[in-house]
Amino acid sequence: MNLPEKNTPVFNRLRFVLVETSRSGNIGAVARAMKTMGFSDLVLVNPRFADAREDPEAVAFASGAQDVLDGARIVSDIGQALEGCNFAAAVSARLREFSPPVWTPRSFAGHVHAHGDLRAAIVFGNERFGLPNQIVEQCNVLINIPANPAYSSLNLAQAAQVLAYESRMAAEPDAAPAGPVGFHGDAASLAQIDGMYAHLEQALVAIDFLDADNPKKLMPRLKRLFARTQLETEEVNILRGIANHILKAARR
Amino acid sequence: MNLPEKNTPVFNRLRFVLVETSRSGNIGAVARAMKTMGFSDLVLVNPRFADAREDPEAVAFASGAQDVLDGARIVSDIGQALEGCNFAAAVSARLREFSPPVWTPRSFAGHVHAHGDLRAAIVFGNERFGLPNQIVEQCNVLINIPANPAYSSLNLAQAAQVLAYESRMAAEPDAAPAGPVGFHGDAASLAQIDGMYAHLEQALVAIDFLDADNPKKLMPRLKRLFARTQLETEEVNILRGIANHILKAARR
Numbered sequence: 001m002n003l004p005e006k007n008t009p010v011f012n013r014l015r016f017v018l019v020e021t022s023r024s025g026n027i028g029a030v031a032r033a034m035k036t037m038g039f040s041d042l043v044l045v046n047p048r049f050a051d052a053r054e055d056p057e058a059v060a061f062a063s064g065a066q067d068v069l070d071g072a073r074i075v076s077d078i079g080q081a082l083e084g085c086n087f088a089a090a091v092s093a094r095l096r097e098f099s100p101p102v103w104t105p106r107s108f109a110g111h112v113h114a115h116g117d118l119r120a121a122i123v124f125g126n127e128r129f130g131l132p133n134q135i136v137e138q139c140n141v142l143i144n145i146p147a148n149p150a151y152s153s154l155n156l157a158q159a160a161q162v163l164a165y166e167s168r169m170a171a172e173p174d175a176a177p178a179g180p181v182g183f184h185g186d187a188a189s190l191a192q193i194d195g196m197y198a199h200l201e202q203a204l205v206a207i208d209f210l211d212a213d214n215p216k217k218l219m220p221r222l223k224r225l226f227a228r229t230q231l232e233t234e235e236v237n238i239l240r241g242i243a244n245h246i247l248k249a250a251r252r
Numbered sequence: 253m254n255l256p257e258k259n260t261p262v263f264n265r266l267r268f269v270l271v272e273t274s275r276s277g278n279i280g281a282v283a284r285a286m287k288t289m290g291f292s293d294l295v296l297v298n299p300r301f302a303d304a305r306e307d308p309e310a311v312a313f314a315s316g317a318q319d320v321l322d323g324a325r326i327v328s329d330i331g332q333a334l335e336g337c338n339f340a341a342a343v344s345a346r347l348r349e350f351s352p353p354v355w356t357p358r359s360f361a362g363h364v365h366a367h368g369d370l371r372a373a374i375v376f377g378n379e380r381f382g383l384p385n386q387i388v389e390q391c392n393v394l395i396n397i398p399a400n401p402a403y404s405s406l407n408l409a410q411a412a413q414v415l416a417y418e419s420r421m422a423a424e425p426d427a428a429p430a431g432p433v434g435f436h437g438d439a440a441s442l443a444q445i446d447g448m449y450a451h452l453e454q455a456l457v458a459i460d461f462l463d464a465d466n467p468k469k470l471m472p473r474l475k476r477l478f479a480r481t482q483l484e485t486e487e488v489n490i491l492r493g494i495a496n497h498i499l500k501a502a503r504r
Contacts, residue, residue, distance in 0.1 A: 029407060029410070032406075032407055032410070033406075033407075033410055035400060035403050036399045036400055036403055036404060036405065036406050036410070037399060037400060038399075038400040061407075063405065063407070064403050064405060065403065106421070145417070146417075146420060146421060146424060147288045147289060147290075147420070148287060148288055148289060148290040148420075151287050151288055151316050151317065152288060153288065153315065153316060154284075154285075154288050154413070155281060155284055155285075155313075155315070155409075157407075157410065158281070158284070158285055158288070158409065158410060158413040161406070161410040161413050161414060162413060162414065162417050165397070165398075165414050165417075168398060168399070168400075169358070169398060172398060204494065204497075206501070207494075207497040207498055207500070207501040208497060208501075209493060209494055209497040218490070221486075221487065221490060222490070225481055225483070225487050226481075229477055229478075229481050231477070234473075235473065235477050238470065238473060238474070241461060242456065242459075242461055245456075245459040245460060245461040246459055246498055246501065248459065248460075249458070249459040249460075249498065249501050249502045250501045252502075252504070
């Protein structure tokens with residue numbers, strides 16, 4: 001994985017990921033929202049229409065951001081969409097029982113700006129159904145846009161505009177960066193973390209702590225715990241080392 | 253002119269004014285942007301289509317903000333639109349030779365929130381031509397949304413979303429949680445956490461991952477990891493459960 005240089009501006013290390021978008025016009029409008037704030041890395045996971053990038057509605061809404069729309073990559077799962085990222089944020093108006101910590105757009109933007117070695121993704125769900133739990137649980141944080149409790153449903157492109165805007169504002173010299181979670185080493189990639197979870201799960205089954213046939217909420221709970229920490233690569237290695245030794249002990 | 257009571261919340265004293273809007277869909281999208289942030293006072297100055305409020309595109313884009321769209325007033329000049337207001341801000345990407353002072357959305361929002369006796373209007377121009385100088389000159393301030401110098405043209409409804417969002421953020425600072433690390437359960441006590449570390453250490457020694465005579469930096473590293481998470485009592489119990497099962501497996 002190519003991590004960005006320490007001083008890479010946020011504009012080159014923030015990706016927008018749209019999952020199962022129904023309306024091609026929204027994809028165009030997101031491209032425009034991104035470009036107005038200086039962003040260009042757009043990935044579409046299974047858009048409803050495979051030719052969404054060429055749809056006349058998408059082109060019309062993209063307006064002067066045709067280059068961002070043309071450059072959008074289409075992939076078939078969230079893993080591919082997050083390739084190369086070490087920090088992912090799910091945008092959701094809905095709070096869930098087992099969710100990563102909930103941040104505002106402003107705290108997210110401050111965090112990403114302050115940590116120059118993060119390569120971050122903001123993940124947006126379908127217009128009607130939002131994001132599946134399974135994707136939310138893979139993310140480090142959940143972004144909840146402060147809104148009217150009586151009607152909190154922002155249009156997809158409006159939500160993207162707010163996130164892009166806050167990310168730009170954080171990068172402006174005047175803005176006060178939030179910088180909440182401090183860490184020193186290299187942030188682990190999402191793929192490294194997924195591998196660790198699989199290894200850990202195996203170990204917990206081997207010592208009969210986890211019943212594979214009736215896992216209840218153990219793994220989601222552990223994921224929520226670690227999602228709060230922004231794991232470093234060396235920490236992932238330590239945790240895998242522990243899993244490894246547990247498995248050996250169980251086999252003896 | 254009826255000025256608001258001193259303590260009237262900003263939601264009841266901020267008006268959105270759209271001048272000569274071409275696309276009815278944009279009017280609907282602005283209504284939605286407003287309602288998601290708690291605003292409802294919408295005035296249309298000479299929209300291109302007199303029946304814009306009933307246009308199917310407007311209705312579709314308004315989504316759950318049909319009430320704001322229905323309640324929009326249509327007037328024929330800016331004077332009528334600003335009736336009852338004592339502070340007006342023109343939104344423009346273009347800076348002009350003779351313009352009022354230029355503010356950011358954030359400084360505008362903070363100012364209006366802080367001055368409870370202001371009844372303010374945000375004035376947005378036509379999608380292609382923006383606002384005529386004559387209207388800009390009538391406004392107290394010009395709001396310039398920080399943007400990509402290479403492409404600073406926000407869609408009308410996106411610009412309205414940014415302004416509505418900043419106005420809500422200024423009024424509801426509590427909406428932004430003090431610390432971005434959210435958790436749901438009881439925070440574990442330090443004694444509980446210390447007990448867990450001792451238990452974990454014992455387990456790691458039992459599976460030969462940790463050499464008690466030469467522990468190196470393993471426990472401090474693990475402590476640093478967990479210290480970042482604000483552990484909950486139930487999570488401490490889960491981790492002790494894991495340690496317990498590791499010890500049992502090692503003794504077998």
